[in-house]
Amino acid sequence: MKDIIVIKCGGSILSRLSETFFSSIKELQKTCDVVIVHGGGPEIDAMLKKLGIAVHKKAGLRVTTAEVLEVVQMQLCGTVNKNLVATCSAYGLQAVGLSGCDGNLLIAEPVEELGFVGEVEGVNRKLIHHLLQQGFVPIIAPIGMKDGQLYNINGDTAAAAVAAALQARQLLFVTDVPGILYQNRLVREAEETYVLELIEAGVITGGMIPKVQAALAALNCVDEVIIINGLQNFIDEAGYITGTKIIKKVGVK
Numbered sequence: 001m002k003d004i005i006v007i008k009c010g011g012s013i014l015s016r017l018s019e020t021f022f023s024s025i026k027e028l029q030k031t032c033d034v035v036i037v038h039g040g041g042p043e044i045d046a047m048l049k050k051l052g053i054a055v056h057k058k059a060g061l062r063v064t065t066a067e068v069l070e071v072v073q074m075q076l077c078g079t080v081n082k083n084l085v086a087t088c089s090a091y092g093l094q095a096v097g098l099s100g101c102d103g104n105l106l107i108a109e110p111v112e113e114l115g116f117v118g119e120v121e122g123v124n125r126k127l128i129h130h131l132l133q134q135g136f137v138p139i140i141a142p143i144g145m146k147d148g149q150l151y152n153i154n155g156d157t158a159a160a161a162v163a164a165a166l167q168a169r170q171l172l173f174v175t176d177v178p179g180i181l182y183q184n185r186l187v188r189e190a191e192e193t194y195v196l197e198l199i200e201a202g203v204i205t206g207g208m209i210p211k212v213q214a215a216l217a218a219l220n221c222v223d224e225v226i227i228i229n230g231l232q233n234f235i236d237e238a239g240y241i242t243g244t245k246i247i248k249k250v251g252v253k
C-alpha cells in the first residue's frame with residue numbers, strides 16, 4: 001500500500017487554488033495516495049449573511065443551530081464539495097466527492113455547548129481505502145453523523161481525524177497565510193507548549209485555533225503536520241515544503 005497524504009483545503013483559498021496546486025497533487029500521486037478534506041467557512045458566512053442569519057463563533061468554531069446546520073450542509077455537501085470535485089476533474093484528477101455522513105465516513109461525537117457541532121469519534125477507513133485502491137481522490141466535506149443526526153465538524157478537526165485514522169505520512173493544512181505568523185514573521189517550527197502559549201497570548205486567534213489544535217491532535221498518528229500557504233509555491237528550491245511544521249518536542253525556531 002502507498003503512503004497517504006491528507007490535504008486539508010481551507011475555505012479561505014478554495015476558489016483561488018492555482019494550476020500549480022493541482023499539478024503538485026498529480027506529482028504527489030506518483031508515489032502517494034492523496035485524500036482531500038475541505039472547509040468552507042467563508043462560503044457558509046456569505047450564505048448566512050445573504051439569508052440574514054447571524055454568524056456566531058466560539059474559539060473559531062461555529063455555533064450551529066438547526067437553521068444554521070441547514071446552510072452548513074447546503075454549502076459544504078453541495079456547492080463547495082461539488083465545485084472542488086469539478087475543479088479537480090478539470091485538472092485531470094479522478095475525484096469522488098462525499099460527505100462524512102456517506103457510508104458512515106465520519107461518526108460524530110456531539111459538542112453540546114455549540115449546538116449541532118461534532119468532534120470525530122470514528123472514521124470509515126475501509127471506504128477511503130477502497131476509493132484509493134480504485135484510483136480515486138476522495139474529497140470529503142466535514143459533516144458527521146450520529147444516530148441519523150448530522151453534525152457540523154470543523155474542517156481542520158475532520159482532516160486531523162482522517163489523517164490519524166489512515167496513519168497518514170503527512171497532513172497538510174492549506175490556507176491563506178504562510179503558516180503561524182508572530183510579529184509578522186513565519187514561525188517555521190512549533191511544539192505544543194509554544195502553540196498553547198501563542199493561543200493564550202492572543203497571537204493565534206480565530207480559525208487558526210482549531211487548525212493548530214487539530215495539528216497537535218494528529219501528531220501521535222501522523223509523521224508530519226505542516227500548515228502551508230495555498231496561494232504561493234510552498235515547495236522551496238531544495239524541494240522542501242515551507243510553512244509551519246507542528247512538532248512534538250521542544251525546539252522552537
Ligand SMILES: Nc1ncnc2c1ncn2[C@@H]1O[C@H](COP(=O)(O)OP(=O)(O)O)[C@@H](O)[C@H]1O
Binds near residue numbers: 176177
Ligand atoms: N498567528 C496567526 N498566524 C497566521 N494566521 C492567523 C494567526 N491567528 C489567526 N490567524 C488567522 O487564521 C486564518 C486561517 O484560518 P481560517 O480562516 O480558518 O482558514 P481556512 O479557511 O484556510 O481554514 C488566517 O487567515 C488568519 O487570519
Ligand SMILES: CC(=O)N[C@@H](CCC(=O)OP(=O)(O)O)C(=O)O
Binds near residue numbers: 011042117156
Ligand atoms: C464547527 C465548525 O466551525 N465548522 C466549520 C466547517 C467549515 C470549516 O471548517 O471551514 P474552514 O476550514 O474554511 O474554516 C464552519 O461551520 O465554518
